[in-house]
Amino acid sequence: MLNVAVAGLGWWGKTVVNLLGRSDKLRPVLLIEPNPAARAFGAGSGVPVVDSLEAALADPKVAAVILCTPHSMHCDQIVAAAKAGKHVFCEKPFCMSTAEVTRALAAVSAAGVTVGVGHERRFETPMNEVMRLADSGALGTLLQVEGNFSQDKFIGLAADNWRMSAKEAPAGPLTATGVHMVDLAIRFLGPGQDLLARVRQLGSPLVNGDTLGLLMTHKSGANSLISAILATPFMGRFAVYGSHGWAEIWDRNHPESPQGWLVRTRLRGGEVETREYPPMPAVLANLEAFAQAALGGEPYPVPPAQIRATVCALEAVVRSAASGTLEKISD
Ligand SMILES: NC(=O)c1ccc[n+]([C@@H]2O[C@H](COP(=O)([O-])OP(=O)(O)OC[C@H]3O[C@@H](n4cnc5c(N)ncnc54)[C@H](O)[C@@H]3O)[C@@H](O)[C@H]2O)c1
Numbered sequence: 001m002l003n004v005a006v007a008g009l010g011w012w013g014k015t016v017v018n019l020l021g022r023s024d025k026l027r028p029v030l031l032i033e034p035n036p037a038a039r040a041f042g043a044g045s046g047v048p049v050v051d052s053l054e055a056a057l058a059d060p061k062v063a064a065v066i067l068c069t070p071h072s073m074h075c076d077q078i079v080a081a082a083k084a085g086k087h088v089f090c091e092k093p094f095c096m097s098t099a100e101v102t103r104a105l106a107a108v109s110a111a112g113v114t115v116g117v118g119h120e121r122r123f124e125t126p127m128n129e130v131m132r133l134a135d136s137g138a139l140g141t142l143l144q145v146e147g148n149f150s151q152d153k154f155i156g157l158a159a160d161n162w163r164m165s166a167k168e169a170p171a172g173p174l175t176a177t178g179v180h181m182v183d184l185a186i187r188f189l190g191p192g193q194d195l196l197a198r199v200r201q202l203g204s205p206l207v208n209g210d211t212l213g214l215l216m217t218h219k220s221g222a223n224s225l226i227s228a229i230l231a232t233p234f235m236g237r238f239a240v241y242g243s244h245g246w247a248e249i250w251d252r253n254h255p256e257s258p259q260g261w262l263v264r265t266r267l268r269g270g271e272v273e274t275r276e277y278p279p280m281p282a283v284l285a286n287l288e289a290f291a292q293a294a295l296g297g298e299p300y301p302v303p304p305a306q307i308r309a310t311v312c313a314l315e316a317v318v319r320s321a322a323s324g325t326l327e328k329i330s331d
Helices: 011-020 036-045 053-057 071-083 098-111 125-136 173-189 282-294 304-323
Strands: 002-007 026-032 064-067 087-090 115-117 142-150 192-200 211-218 223-229 235-242 245-251 261-267 273-277
Touching (some): 002 011, 002 053, 002 282, 011 036, 026 282, 053 064, 064 071, 064 282, 098 304, 115 282, 115 304, 125 235, 125 245, 142 173, 173 211, 173 304, 192 304, 211 304
Parallel strands (some): 064 087, 087 115
Antiparallel strands (some): 142 235, 211 223, 261 273
Protein backbone atom coordinates (compact mmCIF):
# COMPACT_ATOMS: atom_id res chain seq x y z
CA MET A 1 0.00 0.00 0.00
CA LEU A 2 1.37 3.41 -0.98
CA ASN A 3 0.66 6.24 1.48
CA VAL A 4 -0.14 9.36 -0.52
CA ALA A 5 -0.88 13.04 0.02
CA VAL A 6 -3.29 14.63 -2.45
CA ALA A 7 -2.62 18.31 -3.21
CA GLY A 8 -5.52 20.49 -4.37
CA LEU A 9 -9.10 19.70 -3.35
CA GLY A 10 -10.88 21.22 -6.33
CA TRP A 11 -12.83 19.34 -9.01
CA TRP A 12 -10.14 16.81 -9.79
CA GLY A 13 -8.58 16.43 -6.34
CA LYS A 14 -11.99 15.45 -4.96
CA THR A 15 -12.49 12.98 -7.83
CA VAL A 16 -9.12 11.42 -7.03
CA VAL A 17 -9.70 11.22 -3.25
CA ASN A 18 -13.08 9.57 -3.84
CA LEU A 19 -11.50 7.02 -6.20
CA LEU A 20 -8.72 6.24 -3.70
CA GLY A 21 -11.41 5.10 -1.28
CA ARG A 22 -11.87 2.10 -3.62
CA SER A 23 -8.16 1.25 -3.92
CA ASP A 24 -6.14 -1.44 -2.18
CA LYS A 25 -2.90 0.01 -3.59
CA LEU A 26 -3.01 3.66 -2.49
CA ARG A 27 -4.10 5.12 0.84
CA PRO A 28 -4.63 8.89 1.27
CA VAL A 29 -2.95 9.85 4.55
CA LEU A 30 -2.91 13.63 4.10
CA LEU A 31 -4.70 16.22 1.98
CA ILE A 32 -3.25 19.60 1.03
CA GLU A 33 -5.44 22.64 0.37
CA PRO A 34 -4.63 26.30 1.09
CA ASN A 35 -8.17 27.55 0.43
CA PRO A 36 -10.24 27.30 3.67
CA ALA A 37 -13.52 26.90 1.73
CA ALA A 38 -12.15 23.93 -0.24
CA ARG A 39 -10.78 22.34 2.97
CA ALA A 40 -14.33 21.46 4.08
CA PHE A 41 -14.26 18.45 1.72
CA GLY A 42 -11.13 17.21 3.50
CA ALA A 43 -12.82 17.41 6.89
CA GLY A 44 -15.70 15.31 5.52
CA SER A 45 -13.33 12.66 4.14
CA GLY A 46 -11.81 11.84 7.53
CA VAL A 47 -8.27 12.39 6.20
CA PRO A 48 -6.22 15.16 7.90
CA VAL A 49 -5.78 18.35 5.85
CA VAL A 50 -2.76 20.65 5.87
CA ASP A 51 -2.49 24.01 4.12
CA SER A 52 0.89 23.66 2.37
CA LEU A 53 2.80 21.15 0.27
CA GLU A 54 5.87 21.81 2.43
CA ALA A 55 4.05 20.49 5.52
CA ALA A 56 3.17 17.28 3.66
CA LEU A 57 6.69 16.83 2.30
CA ALA A 58 8.07 17.03 5.85
CA ASP A 59 5.74 14.24 7.01
CA PRO A 60 7.46 10.82 7.04
CA LYS A 61 4.08 9.05 6.70
CA VAL A 62 3.79 10.43 3.16
CA ALA A 63 5.56 8.29 0.55
CA ALA A 64 4.12 9.98 -2.54
CA VAL A 65 2.22 13.07 -3.60
CA ILE A 66 -0.54 13.42 -6.17
CA LEU A 67 -0.67 16.95 -7.57
CA CYS A 68 -4.14 18.19 -8.59
CA THR A 69 -3.17 21.84 -8.54
CA PRO A 70 -3.24 24.70 -11.08
CA HIS A 71 -0.89 24.18 -14.02
CA SER A 72 1.74 26.84 -13.37
CA MET A 73 2.51 25.23 -9.98
CA HIS A 74 3.28 21.76 -11.32
CA CYS A 75 6.97 22.13 -12.13
CA ASP A 76 8.04 23.63 -8.78
CA GLN A 77 5.85 21.16 -6.88
CA ILE A 78 7.29 18.15 -8.74
CA VAL A 79 10.82 19.38 -8.01
CA ALA A 80 10.01 19.97 -4.31
CA ALA A 81 8.41 16.53 -3.96
CA ALA A 82 11.33 14.78 -5.65
CA LYS A 83 13.88 16.66 -3.53
CA ALA A 84 11.99 15.49 -0.44
CA GLY A 85 12.34 11.90 -1.70
CA LYS A 86 8.62 11.47 -2.44
CA HIS A 87 7.28 9.67 -5.49
CA VAL A 88 5.26 12.12 -7.52
CA PHE A 89 2.18 11.82 -9.69
CA CYS A 90 1.25 15.07 -11.43
CA GLU A 91 -1.97 15.85 -13.18
CA LYS A 92 -1.75 16.97 -16.79
CA PRO A 93 -0.25 19.09 -18.18
CA PHE A 94 2.84 17.74 -16.43
CA CYS A 95 4.64 21.05 -17.08
CA MET A 96 4.10 24.11 -19.27
CA SER A 97 7.39 24.32 -21.21
CA THR A 98 10.43 22.39 -22.36
CA ALA A 99 12.55 24.23 -19.78
CA GLU A 100 10.14 23.20 -17.00
CA VAL A 101 9.87 19.54 -18.01
CA THR A 102 13.66 19.33 -18.27
CA ARG A 103 14.00 20.68 -14.72
CA ALA A 104 11.21 18.50 -13.31
CA LEU A 105 12.41 15.24 -14.86
CA ALA A 106 16.02 15.99 -13.84
CA ALA A 107 14.88 16.34 -10.21
CA VAL A 108 12.88 13.10 -10.41
CA SER A 109 15.81 11.25 -11.95
CA ALA A 110 18.32 12.65 -9.43
CA ALA A 111 16.08 11.57 -6.54
CA GLY A 112 15.40 8.13 -8.04
CA VAL A 113 11.67 8.45 -7.34
CA THR A 114 8.81 7.19 -9.51
CA VAL A 115 6.98 9.71 -11.68
CA GLY A 116 3.42 9.44 -12.99
CA VAL A 117 1.20 11.71 -15.08
CA GLY A 118 -2.58 12.17 -15.33
CA HIS A 119 -2.98 10.85 -18.86
CA GLU A 120 -5.58 8.25 -17.90
CA ARG A 121 -6.83 7.90 -21.47
CA ARG A 122 -3.93 5.47 -21.98
CA PHE A 123 -5.39 3.22 -19.28
CA GLU A 124 -8.85 2.78 -20.77
CA THR A 125 -9.48 -0.86 -21.76
CA PRO A 126 -10.34 -0.12 -25.41
CA MET A 127 -7.29 2.13 -25.77
CA ASN A 128 -5.13 -0.72 -24.47
CA GLU A 129 -6.74 -3.03 -27.05
CA VAL A 130 -5.98 -0.59 -29.85
CA MET A 131 -2.41 -0.13 -28.56
CA ARG A 132 -1.96 -3.91 -28.65
CA LEU A 133 -3.40 -4.08 -32.16
CA ALA A 134 -1.08 -1.31 -33.39
CA ASP A 135 1.98 -2.70 -31.58
CA SER A 136 1.35 -6.18 -33.02
CA GLY A 137 1.67 -4.80 -36.55
CA ALA A 138 -1.89 -5.82 -37.45
CA LEU A 139 -2.70 -2.25 -38.58
CA GLY A 140 0.50 -2.12 -40.68
CA THR A 141 2.54 1.07 -40.86
CA LEU A 142 0.81 3.76 -38.82
CA LEU A 143 -0.17 6.65 -41.07
CA GLN A 144 -2.35 9.09 -39.20
CA VAL A 145 -4.23 9.69 -35.96
CA GLU A 146 -7.43 11.68 -35.35
CA GLY A 147 -8.30 12.70 -31.82
CA ASN A 148 -11.15 14.76 -30.44
CA PHE A 149 -11.75 15.58 -26.77
CA SER A 150 -14.42 18.22 -26.32
CA GLN A 151 -16.70 19.25 -23.48
CA ASP A 152 -18.60 22.22 -22.05
CA LYS A 153 -17.80 21.90 -18.34
CA PHE A 154 -16.07 25.28 -18.07
CA ILE A 155 -18.63 27.53 -19.76
CA GLY A 156 -20.03 28.77 -16.43
CA LEU A 157 -16.65 29.40 -14.72
CA ALA A 158 -16.20 32.78 -13.02
CA ALA A 159 -14.15 35.31 -14.98
CA ASP A 160 -11.42 35.25 -12.29
CA ASN A 161 -11.03 31.43 -12.33
CA TRP A 162 -7.43 30.38 -12.95
CA ARG A 163 -8.55 28.50 -16.06
CA MET A 164 -9.27 31.87 -17.72
CA SER A 165 -5.68 32.98 -17.29
CA ALA A 166 -3.44 32.85 -20.35
CA LYS A 167 -0.56 31.85 -18.04
CA GLU A 168 -2.41 28.84 -16.60
CA ALA A 169 -4.39 27.78 -19.66
CA PRO A 170 -2.73 29.08 -22.81
CA ALA A 171 -4.22 28.05 -26.16
CA GLY A 172 -7.71 27.58 -24.68
CA PRO A 173 -8.71 23.90 -24.75
CA LEU A 174 -5.10 22.69 -24.98
CA THR A 175 -4.33 22.23 -21.28
CA ALA A 176 -7.88 21.09 -20.43
CA THR A 177 -8.46 18.33 -22.99
CA GLY A 178 -6.25 18.74 -26.07
CA VAL A 179 -3.15 17.63 -24.18
CA HIS A 180 -4.67 14.16 -23.63
CA MET A 181 -4.97 13.76 -27.41
CA VAL A 182 -1.41 15.04 -27.93
CA ASP A 183 -0.20 12.45 -25.41
CA LEU A 184 -2.06 9.62 -27.19
CA ALA A 185 -0.79 10.76 -30.59
CA ILE A 186 2.76 10.61 -29.24
CA ARG A 187 2.10 7.15 -27.76
CA PHE A 188 1.11 5.85 -31.20
CA LEU A 189 3.28 7.89 -33.57
CA GLY A 190 6.31 8.93 -31.49
CA PRO A 191 7.65 12.43 -30.78
CA GLY A 192 6.45 15.40 -32.80
CA GLN A 193 8.55 17.35 -35.28
CA ASP A 194 6.46 20.44 -36.05
CA LEU A 195 2.87 21.63 -35.82
CA LEU A 196 0.32 24.24 -36.81
CA ALA A 197 -2.36 25.24 -34.28
CA ARG A 198 -5.33 27.61 -34.47
CA VAL A 199 -7.24 28.69 -31.35
CA ARG A 200 -10.33 30.89 -31.51
CA GLN A 201 -13.06 32.12 -29.13
CA LEU A 202 -16.17 31.38 -31.17
CA GLY A 203 -19.02 30.20 -28.97
CA SER A 204 -18.49 30.84 -25.25
CA PRO A 205 -17.27 33.41 -22.69
CA LEU A 206 -13.93 31.53 -22.44
CA VAL A 207 -11.54 34.38 -23.21
CA ASN A 208 -8.51 32.11 -23.83
CA GLY A 209 -10.36 30.53 -26.72
CA ASP A 210 -12.82 27.66 -26.91
CA THR A 211 -11.90 25.96 -30.18
CA LEU A 212 -8.52 24.37 -30.97
CA GLY A 213 -7.56 22.78 -34.28
CA LEU A 214 -4.11 21.19 -34.49
CA LEU A 215 -2.07 19.47 -37.18
CA MET A 216 1.07 17.84 -35.75
CA THR A 217 3.61 16.04 -37.92
CA HIS A 218 5.62 13.43 -36.07
CA LYS A 219 9.28 12.58 -36.67
CA SER A 220 8.04 9.37 -38.31
CA GLY A 221 6.37 11.54 -40.99
CA ALA A 222 2.87 10.57 -39.85
CA ASN A 223 0.31 13.24 -38.92
CA SER A 224 -2.05 13.80 -36.02
CA LEU A 225 -5.24 15.81 -36.49
CA ILE A 226 -6.46 16.99 -33.11
CA SER A 227 -9.64 18.80 -32.20
CA ALA A 228 -10.49 20.14 -28.73
CA ILE A 229 -13.52 22.34 -28.15
CA LEU A 230 -14.80 23.75 -24.83
CA ALA A 231 -18.08 25.15 -26.14
CA THR A 232 -19.87 21.99 -27.25
CA PRO A 233 -21.28 19.02 -25.27
CA PHE A 234 -18.99 16.11 -24.47
CA MET A 235 -17.43 14.34 -27.44
CA GLY A 236 -14.55 11.87 -27.32
CA ARG A 237 -13.19 10.05 -30.34
CA PHE A 238 -9.80 8.62 -31.18
CA ALA A 239 -8.87 6.88 -34.42
CA VAL A 240 -5.64 5.42 -35.70
CA TYR A 241 -5.13 4.57 -39.37
CA GLY A 242 -2.55 2.13 -40.69
CA SER A 243 -1.58 0.66 -44.06
CA HIS A 244 -3.44 -2.60 -43.21
CA GLY A 245 -6.41 -1.30 -41.21
CA TRP A 246 -7.84 1.22 -38.79
CA ALA A 247 -9.38 1.37 -35.33
CA GLU A 248 -11.72 3.96 -33.85
CA ILE A 249 -12.85 4.50 -30.24
CA TRP A 250 -15.95 6.48 -29.26
CA ASP A 251 -16.19 7.52 -25.61
CA ARG A 252 -19.69 7.41 -24.20
CA ASN A 253 -18.86 9.92 -21.43
CA HIS A 254 -16.15 12.04 -19.79
CA PRO A 255 -13.37 10.08 -17.97
CA GLU A 256 -14.70 11.55 -14.70
CA SER A 257 -17.66 9.15 -14.89
CA PRO A 258 -17.07 6.66 -17.69
CA GLN A 259 -20.04 4.97 -19.36
CA GLY A 260 -18.13 2.65 -21.65
CA TRP A 261 -16.80 2.79 -25.19
CA LEU A 262 -17.72 1.73 -28.71
CA VAL A 263 -14.83 0.42 -30.81
CA ARG A 264 -14.88 -0.16 -34.55
CA THR A 265 -12.03 -1.77 -36.49
CA ARG A 266 -11.50 -2.71 -40.11
CA LEU A 267 -8.62 -4.67 -41.55
CA ARG A 268 -8.02 -4.73 -45.32
CA GLY A 269 -10.26 -7.28 -47.01
CA GLY A 270 -12.48 -7.62 -43.91
CA GLU A 271 -15.75 -6.17 -42.66
CA VAL A 272 -16.13 -3.44 -40.02
CA GLU A 273 -16.12 -5.09 -36.60
CA THR A 274 -17.90 -3.37 -33.71
CA ARG A 275 -17.35 -4.04 -30.01
CA GLU A 276 -18.76 -2.46 -26.85
CA TYR A 277 -16.54 -2.03 -23.79
CA PRO A 278 -18.12 -1.59 -20.35
CA PRO A 279 -17.07 1.34 -18.14
CA MET A 280 -13.93 0.98 -16.03
CA PRO A 281 -12.14 3.47 -13.74
CA ALA A 282 -9.16 4.46 -15.92
CA VAL A 283 -8.21 7.34 -13.61
CA LEU A 284 -7.76 4.86 -10.75
CA ALA A 285 -5.99 2.35 -13.02
CA ASN A 286 -3.43 5.04 -13.84
CA LEU A 287 -2.89 5.89 -10.15
CA GLU A 288 -2.57 2.20 -9.27
CA ALA A 289 0.01 1.64 -12.03
CA PHE A 290 1.97 4.52 -10.49
CA ALA A 291 1.65 2.99 -7.01
CA GLN A 292 2.76 -0.42 -8.24
CA ALA A 293 5.89 1.12 -9.81
CA ALA A 294 6.62 3.19 -6.69
CA LEU A 295 6.38 0.05 -4.56
CA GLY A 296 8.95 -1.71 -6.77
CA GLY A 297 6.62 -3.59 -9.12
CA GLU A 298 6.06 -3.25 -12.88
CA PRO A 299 7.56 -0.02 -14.29
CA TYR A 300 5.08 2.81 -14.87
CA PRO A 301 3.91 2.49 -18.48
CA VAL A 302 4.32 6.15 -19.51
CA PRO A 303 8.09 6.62 -19.87
CA PRO A 304 9.68 9.99 -18.98
CA ALA A 305 10.71 10.47 -22.64
CA GLN A 306 7.03 10.46 -23.64
CA ILE A 307 6.05 12.75 -20.75
CA ARG A 308 8.71 15.12 -22.06
CA ALA A 309 7.66 14.82 -25.73
CA THR A 310 4.08 15.77 -24.83
CA VAL A 311 5.18 18.89 -22.94
CA CYS A 312 7.52 19.92 -25.80
CA ALA A 313 4.56 19.60 -28.20
CA LEU A 314 2.32 21.57 -25.82
CA GLU A 315 4.84 24.41 -25.76
CA ALA A 316 4.92 24.44 -29.58
CA VAL A 317 1.08 24.56 -29.73
CA VAL A 318 1.14 27.71 -27.58
CA ARG A 319 3.79 29.26 -29.85
CA SER A 320 1.91 28.34 -33.01
CA ALA A 321 -1.43 29.62 -31.69
CA ALA A 322 0.26 32.97 -31.04
CA SER A 323 2.37 33.17 -34.21
CA GLY A 324 -0.17 31.67 -36.60
CA THR A 325 2.64 29.75 -38.29
CA LEU A 326 4.17 26.28 -38.33
CA GLU A 327 6.36 25.83 -35.23
CA LYS A 328 9.16 23.34 -34.69
CA ILE A 329 8.80 21.11 -31.62
CA SER A 330 11.89 21.14 -29.42
CA ASP A 331 13.62 17.88 -28.46
N1 LIG B 1 -6.86 13.92 -15.84
C1 LIG B 1 -7.98 14.57 -16.08
O1 LIG B 1 -8.81 14.10 -16.86
C2 LIG B 1 -8.26 15.86 -15.37
C3 LIG B 1 -9.55 16.36 -15.26
C4 LIG B 1 -9.74 17.58 -14.58
C5 LIG B 1 -8.66 18.30 -14.10
N2 LIG B 1 -7.40 17.78 -14.26
C6 LIG B 1 -6.22 18.51 -13.77
O2 LIG B 1 -6.26 18.57 -12.36
C7 LIG B 1 -5.61 19.77 -11.92
C8 LIG B 1 -6.58 20.57 -11.04
O3 LIG B 1 -7.70 20.94 -11.82
P1 LIG B 1 -9.13 21.25 -11.13
O4 LIG B 1 -10.11 21.33 -12.24
O5 LIG B 1 -9.36 20.32 -10.01
O6 LIG B 1 -8.89 22.73 -10.55
P2 LIG B 1 -9.63 23.41 -9.32
O7 LIG B 1 -9.44 24.87 -9.49
O8 LIG B 1 -11.03 22.89 -9.21
O9 LIG B 1 -8.80 22.88 -8.06
C9 LIG B 1 -7.47 23.24 -7.82
C10 LIG B 1 -7.28 23.29 -6.32
O10 LIG B 1 -5.89 23.47 -6.02
C11 LIG B 1 -5.84 24.30 -4.87
N3 LIG B 1 -4.50 24.87 -4.72
C12 LIG B 1 -4.03 26.05 -5.15
N4 LIG B 1 -2.75 26.20 -4.79
C13 LIG B 1 -2.39 25.09 -4.11
C14 LIG B 1 -1.19 24.66 -3.46
N5 LIG B 1 -0.08 25.40 -3.48
N6 LIG B 1 -1.19 23.44 -2.86
C15 LIG B 1 -2.30 22.67 -2.85
N7 LIG B 1 -3.45 23.04 -3.42
C16 LIG B 1 -3.50 24.23 -4.06
C17 LIG B 1 -6.92 25.33 -5.12
O11 LIG B 1 -7.29 26.02 -3.92
C18 LIG B 1 -8.04 24.44 -5.67
O12 LIG B 1 -8.87 23.95 -4.62
C19 LIG B 1 -5.20 20.51 -13.20
O13 LIG B 1 -3.89 20.15 -13.53
C20 LIG B 1 -6.16 19.96 -14.23
O14 LIG B 1 -5.72 20.07 -15.57
C21 LIG B 1 -7.19 16.58 -14.86
